[in-house]
Amino acid sequence: MKEKYIPFLFLLPALLYVAYFSFYPTASAVYQSFQTPHAHFVLSNYKGLLYFGLSEAILNTLFLSAGALAIQFAVAFVVSSVLIREFRGKSVFTALFVIPFGVATVVAGFSFSNIFATTGGYANSLLRIFGLPPLNWYSSWGMDMLTIMVSDSWKNTPIVALILLAGMTSISPEIYKAAALDGAGPLRRFIHITLPNLKGYIAIALVIRGVSEFNIFALPLILVGYRPVFLTTMTYEFYSTTASVYYSYAAATVLLAFVLAFSLLVIKMRENH
């Protein structure tokens, strides 16, 4: 009887900590997003946000997340297919490849802001070496997005690749051999063997990275400031500059809703397959 409760006793500090520092503040943010100094349970914060460009922030966040995930998964598939093979210098390459995982986002932001600087930038200096004209890396919405996506992918592709690699290691080489004997080329083997067997790992990487992409914060703040606006930078802007902190609660709640909806979607899709 008593033995049964002992594991819970061990878990208690963690559960209490998580309840107090994570669940309670989250609930309180959602609750306060429906409050104003003068009224309770109203939508006026959300209406205000719509006026200040909430739809734009949502679209930008979704677009950036989708683009960054596409880049990261594409590169990660290539790199993990390399890492699954044996070759000379593999350990050196692996060590090198995971370095960005440890580099702070602000440092990545620092380097890329100097690489993509419009005047005196390293990317433009490279272009010049190849005889190409300099580019304004922030000339349009699309360029802004691309610049942020590339910078973000530099830091975050390693973790995707490591997770995919773990999945690939779990696939028996026999299956590949059999498929190759049956005449399936590399592309068909990738589509018919690698992808289906990796589903669980892809879902995990997608949730981990997708959630972080929605939360992308320091990088856009350093590279483009508050425009184009994202849900996180919008939340922070309202928190740090306006008199009404309630707007930031509303923006935060929208962000939370998207993160939870996305995770549920991925988990559901994984279950349905």
Place this chain on the structure above:
Amino acid sequence: MNNSKLSRTGLYIVIFLVSLAVIYPLYVLFLIAFSPVRYTLDARYPLQYPGGLTLTNLLTAFKGFNLVGPALRSIETAFLVGAIALVIGIPAAYGLSKLPRRQANTITTLLFLVNMLPAIVIAIPISAQFISAHLYNTVPGLALAQELVVLPLSVFLLLGAFDSIPRDLEYQARVDGAGLLRTVYLILVPLAKAGVVSTFLLAWMMSWDEFTFAVILSPINPTLPIVIYENITRGNILASSAFALILTLPVVVMTMLLQRYLKGEFLAGGLNG
């Protein structure tokens, strides 16, 4: 044979290009920190190789800016986050390893949910709580908040480490008359040493790099990432490069040390359930 030689060449081309992409942003950081400004920041087209090497940039930055305060604060916070990860994480992981599978899965899901709740959603309500609890702008306060980022992963890592210890060893200890706490801390923890150390280092590293909680909860007593961000936005590029260097060196070393544990299986740990 010819075919495999060709794919070997392709393999090394991919490895070369990926390595270049990984190194380049760090190389830019190195150039800005160590070459004379006339080749880097003051040049319209900065040199792609060091035009000369100098320590002037760093010395000016260290003289003009208070590095010691933020660096010490970052170190203290990181050690505290690592320590709390073990203090709360070890019993939690042990508890989980003792629970029936279904209950363990429920709690794992709960911890996973913690990782999905956006930091900015939590940080804003917490800042109000912290002000009244005198934890705002303090190291312990920041560490308690950053622990949220780290704890779920720590518990999974430790759980993996405990699970790999043969059950018999534990029963043997109990039969020999060791109490439960003694068994956990004097027998299991030493056996799971590698997992415990890597958990601590990973927690340390994640705190060292953390931005969102730090910028919202400790703006007046900033940690290194915040100082870098502030200096970038103020246009003090040389100072930021010096700070970025300090921030990056320890994590690059630690990423190398931790490489054995930076595996997809661990990073995705627990989410397989």
